[in-house]
Amino acid sequence: MVRGLEVLRDRRPRLAEEALARKHSAIIIRRVTTLVTGAFGCIGAWVIRGLLAADESPVAFDFADDPWRLEMIAGPDVGDRVTFVRGDIAERDALVKVVGDHGVHRIIHLAAWQVPLCRQDPSRGALINVVGTANVFEAARAHPGQIRRVVYVSSAGVFGPPHLYPAGPLADDAPPRPATHYGVYKVANEETARIYWEEHRIPSSGFRPLSVYGPGRDFGVTAAPTLAMKAAVLGRPFQIPYGGRTDLIFVEVRGRCRRSAARRGGRRVRRRARLQPARRGRRDRRRRQADPRGVARRQRPHLAQRGADPVRGSARRRALSA
Template sequence: MNNDPLGPVLITGGGGFLGRALTTRLLDAGETVVTLDLSPATGGDPRATHLGGDIRDGEALLDLARTHAIRAIVHLAALVIPDCRGNPLLGAEVNVIGHLNMLEVARSLGIRRFLYTSSIAARPRPPFDAPVNLYGVWKRACEDAAKVWFLDHGLPSVGLRPNVVYGPGRESGETAAITLAIRAAAQGLPYAMPFTSRMCFQHVDEVTDIMERCLRVIPAEPVVSDLTTDIAGTDDVIAAIRACAPDARITPSDTARPSPLELDNRPLVDLIGDWRRISLAEGVRQTFEHYRKTA
């Protein structure tokens, strides 16, 4: 794998959970990182440059990328499921127009390393063989737009579809329940799981490893891929927590959350090869130890 410097990397949504984790990983690898969020990432890694801005403002994005000589883009900024449901027009502006703006920045400046997060929610499913929420609709549109930018302009891209990413710092969003349950157990507090489901649980360190590897490869055509096909249940999460804290007061839920349908990460494996997988037991233990030390 090519380990030459990527050049300054722009991470949109840099103030979020995954953005912060990837920023630190890239900095540790010797990269230069510029983060962008609506407000500069307060408390973010001081080795990075943290900027405030709106991904709906295409001209400002282009000026920023030119000023900082950006040579790679990781586009993470988006509104999540509840926000898209509550304000569909704003969701479309941020998630779709913002994505198109980032593609245009890459095209205009000849940036060949373009990585973005889509979502399992983009996968069609019953009852209408379509995404079941607006967030998924917008993410599917982003995947297709990236393919058209390749057809029209030759712009390569990699779109990743995470399901549930957990670990220290993942404390907001619908699926943050996994991390919150681990944190509660480490602090000796009770926690009621808000849902039950079978899902793909990936520790943040594994996901940022995948993302860094993707940045170091320029694909011959657009790639869209699930991250993993390993599915476990929330009961497995509770069991892993109790392996760390046998007396953990984690209450399961009777509220079912839809599980992902068939998954396929072969495009990702073909692109970057294999990587070190972090088992659910290991990831829960690492997260538990983090919160126990900071309690």
């Protein structure tokens, strides 16, 4: 009997080590990998920073080869904590391979050309912004059951000038009337996301930000407020090339919105921001059964009327659903 107790004592350290190993193994199996396209851009860098702060190991996909902005925002050691993949968003096979090779579960799609570049070269802009977004969804479709959610960025640029709409805040179902190629591409992306949900049941969340400001925001039409702030700090003159009243959202808040949408997929998060995501998934179906008219109009407007706004864009309710 004593001998049996001695054997048990001898085995305790080994049993504890085995239990700890099984626990760590389970943690590794449950770990979720997030692919961030356009990771070297301003929003992408802030998203990467947030993922690292949450102790995740994101995969950064970008065509650029100089991560200076990412290092400035996420830290000089970001290269040791992030998997970098250089590739073109316009190449579908490259995205399919990245998703498969790295076991990606979530995609935060931020790669896009801004308004000035789309104006200079509309064909290339459409290839990157429209075809690139379709390629992201194709990469998700190529791995059935693996991708839990695609989060993509749309824009308030899907709407036209104020004189095209009634006075006051835009209604939820205000029709898109983009005034730029960039806005047209964003409308196409929203409809692309809708079709991939209806035909392939790929859940997605789309955001329509207005004006984003903060460190790293140095390009694009709405970068002027950030450039003006920087000029003020340096004591230099700067003139914002447009006027009027607008809403601004700090870039870090926007990055948190993306991460929250990718993680939660259906829960509601509130922020003071003009960001209205399009949520598609099983929860939408349950809500539509309880309130078929209201939810169809707000969450799935294409079911309510043709040409309705596919994303819940409301200037009256500054709520972010993630």
